[in-house]
Amino acid sequence: MKKLFLMVMAVWAGLAGTAAAQNSLSPAEATVYEGDKLADEGAWCWFADPRALHYENASGTINSSYVGYIDVHGAVKAVQYDFLKGRRSEVLIRSYFQPDDHNNPTFLVLPDERVMIFYSRHTDEPCFYYRISQVPGDITTLGEEKKILTKDNTTYPSPFILSDDPEHIYLCWRGIRWHPTIARLSLPDENDEVQIDWGPYQMVQSTGARPYAKYYSNGKDRIMFTYTTGHPDNENPNWLYLNRVNIKTLQLEDVQGKVLSTIADGPFKVNRTEQYAVDYPVAVVDHTPGVRDWVWQVATDKQGHPVIAMVKISGDKKKHDYYYTYWDGQAWK
The missing domain is CATH 2.115.10.20 (Glycosyl hydrolase domain; family 43)
Structure with a gap:
């Protein structure tokens, strides 16, 4: 993975150098790299x-x-x-x-x-x-x-x-x-x-019809997944959540390790009420009023904390704002 990271960074550095060189070229001389088509x-x-x-x-x-x-x-x-x-x-x-x-x-x-x-x-x-x-x-x-x-x-x-x-x-x-x-x-x-x-x-039962989830593991003992209440076309507001699967105990946890459920005993119930946000403040990543959340990706930072790429869509669906949300060890930011 380190080699892959370095390779990606080298590509970015090369692209940055190419862009800098292009700034000194006339428009007729400049070229744009558009990627390599695979299929x-x-x-x-x-x-x-x-x-x-x-x-x-x-x-x-x-x-x-x-x-x-x-x-x-x-x-x-x-x-x-x-x-x-x-x-x-x-x-x-x-x-x-x-x-x-x-x-x-x-x-x-x-x-x-x-x-x-x-x-x-x-x-x-x-x-x-x-x-x-x-x-x-x-x-x-x-x-x-x-x-x-x-x-x-x-x-x-x-x-x-x-x-x-x-x-x-x-x-x-x-x-x-x-x-x-x-x-x-x-x-x-x-x-x-x-x-x-x-x-x-x-694993979970939402009040929405179809939660959409992205999964990521620490490679050792836990699988984390971030998901929405449902599809943003159908849910307003549409909240964003994150849970973890502990493969040693086969239980569902929040990001701090608090046990939410034993998976084999039945799904953990999830909803978008303010009382739920009070009861499970760490399991709720975002609950902005009137916003339809949508998730793109989850990964971890150098400390192993989750970072989520997400979209906040306005209630009328005309505005899409792009964010990343991260756990800093104490709270979602």
Whole structure:
């Protein structure tokens, strides 16, 4: 990750230098860098993660980026760029899927360094699909398609492996009652089959119809997720919340570690009343009156505190203001 960060910073520094050089050029001489196109047709939705992943191993045998998307024909695809070989490969993961941006694939690097790819249809089929590369780090060698059956609808898979439990995959998605849902899976066996050994469980129950969640882990023992009361088209006001999953206790916590619920006992009830904000002041990230909150991303700062990219939309939906909100150790700022 440090190498990736340095690479990104180097790109930014290069772009800044290019911009500075362009300031001394005439308009006719100046050029604008508009990025490198990966695919002619492709889309993704930002509620399934990671949609793109960079992986380098310590031995130096793997240094690749993977970017997933779905095209207008309903083909689930990914681009792999191998930095060691300087080679770009487009991989067809699945044909004849829904042409719907909800269905973009997400990636997980397994302990044996093979890459596992998750994808699902948009809430009309109770299962996830997955394929696993047969060669470490190389998704051009995907094995056969497998299924994870569920009782309820599936959308937006976000998979994690954490160092305190390296024998399991934790999969989060929009599932039971269209709410944040979690299950624990076994690692793939010799036939690449996985089994659900805990869950699926609905984690929260909102007064809104469909909370939208973004997930992030500390890589060790907790998965944090930030979510709204519901969709901002339908909720006014629309609050923003953050909870954490403790994988050791399988309980839901606030950002300070206060236990909110035992996940298997039933969903934690969430609403947007002032009394709720009094009762759970740390679990509520934003409750600006008359504002429709919307969430883009969650990550952590150097101290491990959550930072959330978000949008505040006016009640009439004509104004969108962009913010980041962060936990400073004592309060949300």
